[in-house]
Amino acid sequence: MNIRHIHPWDVAAAEAIAIQRRLASQVSHQNGIPPVVQRIAGADLSAPDKEGYVQCAVVVLDFPSLQLVEIVTARGKPSFPYVTGLLSFREAPLVLEALERLAHPPDLLLADGQGLAHPRRFGLACHLGLLTGLPTIGCAKSLLVGVHGLLPLEKGASASLHHKGEVVGAALRTRHNVRPLYVSIGHKVDLPSAMHWVLACCTRYRVPEPTRLAHVAAAGKSKTTPP
DNA sequence: GCGACAG
DNA sequence: ATCTTGTCGC
Structure with a gap:
């Protein structure tokens, strides 16, 4: 895959924020997912080891079988610390390296x-979408910003997520009686479509298969990681 | 100033 | 992300 390298990663927090503000206007909120989806990828990083190294895994699944097609991993020591709101400056470089x-x-x-x-x-999903040109969906396990009402307990139930007068995503129940997932537009997708595709990837677990398997692969499981 | 805060 | 036991449910 070709990656668009349009800005440096070795920046101070203030410049990272400026980059986010500049790129946010280029995100597409329109559904650009092809009519026939053959493959869906998920990306995740492991927690840092004692020396600060992390492993990134990108997994590609066939759709609709959700069978594993490919795994690519990338290992490295992130130069950017974990700062709330600047996660992509810590995680995106390794994800892009794997996607490449x-x-x-x-x-x-x-x-x-x-x-x-x-x-x-301009969260991680927007950043990855903009730099790859891929349709992307944000699929978070907990809330960063916004508020939402109560939602029914059944799978598929949702409540829109509001922040500063805007609908920025949705709390989506991906299994019966579990905490919702926070779904939002990354790039080249609209919110109803994002929710649809997340649900289409949820089988047995709260987390959709692409990111769930990426998490497993990043942690280095023998079942999924090639020696 | 205080609280909140993706991974 | 991690610290943390037993326990309830499918």
């Missing part, structure tokens, strides 16, 4: 973090 080596480009990418549901409307 992908032999089977996906039609859609799920990111483990927010998309538009971000203080500057």
Whole structure:
């Protein structure tokens, strides 16, 4: 896959915020997912080891079988610390490195973090989408910004997520009686479509298969990681 | 000033 | 992300 390298990563927090503000206006909120989806990818990083190294995994699944097609991993020591609201400056470089080596480009990418549901409307999913040109969806396990009402307990139930007068995403129940997932537009997708594709990837677990398997692969499981 | 805060 | 036991449910 070709990656668009349009800004440096080795920046101070203030410049990272400026970059986010500049790029946020380029995010597409329109559904650009192809009519026939053949492959869906998920990306995630492991927690840092004792020396600060992390492993990124991008997994590609066939759709609709959700069978594993490809795994690419990338290991490294993030130069940027974890700062709330600047997650992509820590995680995106390794994800892009893995995406660059992908032999089977996906039609859609799920990111483990927010998309538009971000203080500057430019979470990790937006950043990855903009730099790859892929349709992306933010798929976070907890809330960063915004508020929402109660939602029914059944799978598929949702409540819109509001922040500063805007709808920035949705709380989406992906299994019966579990905490909702926070779904938002990353790039080239609209919110109803994002919710649809997340649900289409949820089988047995709260987390959709692409990001769930990426999480497993990033942690280095023998079942999924090639020796 | 205080609280909140993706991974 | 991690610290943390037993326990309830499918």
